Amino acid sequence: MSNNDFAPEFDGSAVVFCDKVNHWFGEGENRKQVLFDVRLRVWPGELAIMTGPSGSGKTTLLTLIGGLRSIQEGRLNVLGQNLNGLSRTQLGKVRRGIGFIFQAHNLFDSLTALQNTCLPLELLGIPKKEQIRRATEMLERLDMGHRLNYKPESLSGGQRQRVAIARALVGRPRLILADEPTAALDKERSRDVVDLFQELSKRDGCAVVLVTHDSRILDVASRIVNMVDGRIATNIDVEDSMVTCEFLSKVDVLSKLPPATLAEISQHMVEERFPAGSWIIRQGNEGDKLYLLRHGRAEVIKEDFGRQELLRYIEPGDVFGEISLLTDRPRTASVRAMEDVQCMSLSKVDFDKAMDTSQGFKDRLLQVFFSRRFADLPNAGVPK
């Protein structure tokens, strides 16, 4: 199921649950909508990377999720709390469970790196000795062990940023919200920081939402969310999408498509199961979907005045049902599951979108269409 299809009910398991969130800035004539119908779920252990052009609403969304701004319209649950209509004090409580790394570091100038990092632990009521042990460990992890007793004014921009990161992570929050956390860091240090995020999400099951323009760190993402003009344009579950993409790339018709198009297609594919003996496609019906067979075997049958003729078999990795979508004509044959079958299906609407974005996709499907017309002659293609 794609992330955009979920039911609006919140079942308590997502760390972030946004539903139909709209947001405006300004008053009267200057009132301008900056977020439109935003839906997003982030699960424990997920590292969601948010990308998108400047001004697309990433920071606004992050500040709403973090309870730093009041929600105007839509539904927002964070760490199991419904943020709608919470008082300032209640919002403050939710915020304490979140590790924030924002563009302005907000370090206390009068405190050292170590003291700044101890602050969240102090708020959690952790004994002083333990505070120092954990804060030192976290700063050392970020290669700041040699600057424990420096105040922000004597640190470089990148070092200040690392203190801010240490401070956000030291309390082991269940949710980390990071806005461009690697902006002031060089390549190696950026890598250390994102590796640390990945470790925390994998080891501690914390959820991370990270805004970045840095495409070099996309590889750690388990979810990639792209925002454009205040809307979530794409929302890809990386692992899910990789499995389907790998499968799609082995399919002859699709193998030449660029990975981005495959990822786009795979995002819209839905799993469907058919028990042995059931019909997947019925001759004469409207062609509303294309299928990719993942498991099991199916047979293509031509039905003619009650007589059934076997045309060919469909094996795992085969695409079928695309002809009606290409020609806009009813199904020319039926397809029946010979055993329990698992398919991934793509709706006509999404199929047409993929065709619009990739001329190559259309060409290759047309090629297959013509080669198959010959294969569909009686008995051709049926193993003896």
Ligand SMILES: Nc1ncnc2c1ncn2[C@@H]1O[C@H](COP(=O)(O)OP(=O)(O)OP(=O)(O)O)[C@@H](O)[C@H]1O
């Ligand atoms: N406090 C504010 N008052 C009025 N408009 C605002 C305010 N904050 C942001 N905006 C506007 O809202 C839109 C979204 O801004 P936002 O900061 O969320 O974008 P962004 O995706 O984080 O951009 P960037 O990549 O540059 O950080 C922009 O058009 C911006 O001008």
Ligand SMILES: [Mg+2]
């Ligand atoms: Mg921003």
